[in-house]
Structure formats: structure tokens, C-alpha cells
Amino acid sequence: MSSFLDIVLRAMFVENLALVFLLGMCTYLAVSRKVETALGLGLAVIAVQTITVPINNLVYQMLLAPGAMAWAGLGEIDLSFMKFVTFICVIAASVQILDLLLERYAPVLHRALGIYLPLLTVNCAILGGSLLMVQRHYSFVESLAFGLGSGAGWALAIIIFAALRERLRLCDAPGGMDGLGLAFVVTGFLALGFMGLSGLVS
Amino acid sequence: MNFFKYLSDPLINENPVMVQILGLCSALAVSRSMEPALIMAMSVIAVLVFSNVVISLLRSVIPRSIRLILEVIIIASAVIVVDELIKTFAVEVSEYLSVFVGLIITNCIILGRAEAFALGHGPLDSFADALGNGLGYAFVILIVSAARELLGAGSLFNVNLLPLLEDGGWYRPNQLMLYAPSAFFLIGFLIWGVRSMHIFQVNKSTHRLPRHL
Numbered sequence: 185m186s187s188f189l190d191i192v193l194r195a196m197f198v199e200n201l202a203l204v205f206l207l208g209m210c211t212y213l214a215v216s217r218k219v220e221t222a223l224g225l226g227l228a229v230i231a232v233q234t235i236t237v238p239i240n241n242l243v244y245q246m247l248l249a250p251g252a253m254a255w256a257g258l259g260e261i262d263l264s265f266m267k268f269v270t271f272i273c274v275i276a277a278s279v280q281i282l283d284l285l286l287e288r289y290a291p292v293l294h295r296a297l298g299i300y301l302p303l304l305t306v307n308c309a310i311l312g313g314s315l316l317m318v319q320r321h322y323s324f325v326e327s328l329a330f331g332l333g334s335g336a337g338w339a340l341a342i343i344i345f346a347a348l349r350e351r352l353r354l355c356d357a358p359g360g361m362d363g364l365g366l367a368f369v370v371t372g373f374l375a376l377g378f379m380g381l382s383g384l385v386s
Numbered sequence: 387m388n389f390f391k392y393l394s395d396p397l398i399n400e401n402p403v404m405v406q407i408l409g410l411c412s413a414l415a416v417s418r419s420m421e422p423a424l425i426m427a428m429s430v431i432a433v434l435v436f437s438n439v440v441i442s443l444l445r446s447v448i449p450r451s452i453r454l455i456l457e458v459i460i461i462a463s464a465v466i467v468v469d470e471l472i473k474t475f476a477v478e479v480s481e482y483l484s485v486f487v488g489l490i491i492t493n494c495i496i497l498g499r500a501e502a503f504a505l506g507h508g509p510l511d512s513f514a515d516a517l518g519n520g521l522g523y524a525f526v527i528l529i530v531s532a533a534r535e536l537l538g539a540g541s542l543f544n545v546n547l548l549p550l551l552e553d554g555g556w557y558r559p560n561q562l563m564l565y566a567p568s569a570f571f572l573i574g575f576l577i578w579g580v581r582s583m584h585i586f587q588v589n590k591s592t593h594r595l596p597r598h599l
Contacts, residue, residue: 368574
């Protein structure tokens with residue numbers, strides 16, 4: 185059980201997807217002007233990441249990994265090169281299903297997430313999470329922990345950043361620096377701060 | 387005539403990274419030293435040119451409702467080929483690039499150009515646009531990685547230029563340049579420079595910058 189918590193904390197703070205692996209930056213910069221929308225997007229990322237990483241883990245272990253098809257008598261087949269196409273299709277499908285389910289059973293949440301949910305299909309934090317899971321040979325339970333932790337870490341990063349950015353609007357920056365340039369520099373400082381957490385999990 | 391305009395515009399004025407703010411993840415993450423950055427830039431150019439031309443050729447047969455999934459599959463096929471090539475011919479770099487080659491699939495420059503350009507233009511123009519945007523991306527990633535490698539390790543392409551303190555020279559490498567935050571600072575300052583240039587341009591009305599970003 186402690187290793188479950190270990191992986192969650194590590195993925196959330198030490199190896200934060202947004203600030204250490206620099207994944208999902210486009211969405212991170214585009215959808216962080218208000219804390220409210222950042223919160224919605226953060227929730228969507230947690231949900232999608234926690235669902236897709238374990239599903240992709242199962243798909244990889246059952247179908248794609250070298251020798252994974254042994255259960256069908258096809259032990260010598262190695263389909264791991266198909267992981268990009270397969271993962272992106274699994275992600276697109278799960279996002280679509282989640283979208284439909286939320287629309288039917290949780291219309292309030294669905295409205296809060298708005299257009300951000302479908303956009304997550306092309307968010308590199310989501311695909312990156314699945315690819316990192318393969319690279320690290322996580323088991324099913326570990327991948328569940330990794331999905332949850334990395335999603336929560338990304339959400340944490342964007343919510344902090346959106347809060348900072350709401351304050352930044354009031355400050356008087358030099359012409360070309362105003363807006364995006366400043367956003368980058370602030371993210372840099374935030375990333376520096378997260379580097380300080382690197383000793384959190386041994 | 388348009389060919390060269392499509393080719394040259396994205397280099398600086400409409401630069402995908404600094405002005406359109408697309409494809410940031412890999413530009414930030416693989417810019418620690420020049421060799422992987424160059425290979426990454428070449429991969430992105432290859433995938434971008436391939437997908438833009440193919441999507442432009444297929445633009446009249448792709449049904450609108452399922453175009454996104456088709457585009458993603460075309461891009462993903464190109465990425466698989468590039469990934470296998472890198473794994474074969476540049477083993478060390480492929481370990482360093484790790485997941486980032488696969489993440490070219492979700493690089494927004496590629497899907498963005500397919501949606502915004504290739505679906506509405508012929509294959510030759512799409513080729514020019516893809517090449518221009520690819521070179522614009524390469525330009526930024528090479529500048530950033532040159533700065534990071536030079537200041538962080540005193541070398542370019544693994545060739546030592548500034549004699550390091552530990553080898554009896556005078557240069558003490560700036561360790562910060564090897565970590566993620568420095569990429570944010572450098573790209574932030576690059577954006578500052580490019581946007582200041584835009585602001586002081588006489589011909590202001592032709593460019594409307596996305597100020598809200």
C-alpha cells in the first residue's frame with residue numbers, strides 16, 4: 185500500500201507532468217486566465233488521466249507488449265510499435281464516453297468542463313502519461329496510482345498558475361513582456377519552486 | 387509567389403512557437419543540448435511536411451465529421467516511422483528523447499497546420515507552409531538549446547567551447563541551465579524580444595497579436 189502512495193506523491197510533486205516534464209504546456213498557458221476554468225480543466229485531466237493510463241496499461245499488457253499475445257497462441261508477435269496509434273484511439277474513445285456519461289448523469293459538471301473535455305484528446309500530458317507508464321513498466325495497480333497522481337499534479341500546477349496569473353493582470357509590465365512573456369517567466373519560477381520538492385519521496 | 391510567402395512568414399513573423407504559441411512542450415523539454423534538439427527538429431519537420439501534404443491531397447475526400455480522427459491517424463503513422471528510424475540510427479538520442487518523439491502526435495503545430503491550412507490549400511502550398519512552420523520551430527528550439535548547452539555545459543554539439551573549471555579552464559557551468567525552469571526563462575525572453583519588435587513595427591495594422599494570451 186505504501187508503494188501506491190509513493191507513486192501518487194512522486195507523480196504529483198517530484199515528477200510533476202507540467203512543471204518537470206513540461207507536458208501539456210499549450211493548454212496550460214491557454215486555459216489559465218481564470219482560476220475557475222483552470223479548476224474545471226484540472227478536474228477533467230484528473231478524471232481522464234486516471235481512466236486512460238490504467239486502460240492503456242491493460243491494452244499494452246494484453247495485446248501490444250512483446251509476447252503479450254501468448255494467450256492467443258501468438259507469443260512471438262511484438263506489436264509495441266503500434267502503441268502510439270492504439271493509445272491515442274483509446275484516449276479519444278474514453279474521452280468521448282466520459283463526455284456522454286457526464287452529459288447524461290452529471291450535467292452540472294459537464295457544463296463546468298465545457299469544451300475542455302474533448303480537447304484533452306490532443307493534450308500531450310494525457311498521451312505522455314500513458315507513454316511514461318509503458319517506459320517504466322508499471323503494473324496495473326501502479327499505473328492506476330500513476331494516472332491519479334500525475335493528473336492531480338497537473339491540475340495542481342494549472343490551478344496555482346491561474347491564481348498567480350489573475351494577480352499578474354494588475355501589474356504593469358513592459359510592452360512586449362506583458363501577457364505571454366511574463367507567463368513564461370512566472371512558470372519558470374514555479375518550476376524552480378517544484379524542484380525544491382525533489383527530495384520529498386526517496 | 388505565394389509559395390515563398392507561405393514558406394517565409396512562419397519563420398519569425400508568424401513563428402509557431404513564439405507567436406502562435408503552439409508546440410511548446412517539446413520545444414521546452416528537449417532543448418537541453420543541441421544534438422537531440424536537432425534530431426527532434428528534423429523529426430517534427432518530417433512529420434509536419436508528410437502530414438500536411440497527405441492531408442492536403444485527401445482534403446476533398448475526408449468527411450468533415452471524422453476528419454480529426456483521420457488526421458491524428460495520418461500523423462501517428464508518420465510518427466511511428468520516424469520513431470523506428472531514430473531508434474535504429476540514433477540509439478542514445480532516442481533514449482534521451484524518450485516519450486517526446488511519440489508526443490509529436492499531440493504536438494499542436496502539426497494538427498494546427500492541418501486544420502488551419504492543409505484542409506483549405508493545395509499540396510504545393512501546404513508543403514511550403516509545413517516546411518516554413520517546421521523551420522520556425524527548428525529555429526526556436528535550436529536557439530534555446532544552443533544557449534542552454536553553451537551556458538550549462540560550456541559546449542555545442544558536445545564539442546567543448548568554453549574551457550571548464552574542472553578541466554583547468556575558467557568557465558564554471560551554470561547548472562540551472564540544465565534544468566527545466568531555464569527553458570521557460572529563455573523562451574519568455576525570446577517572446578519578449580519578438581513581441582517588442584512587433585510593437586515597434588511601423589506597419590502595425592497587418593499584424594494583430596493575440597494580446598489576450
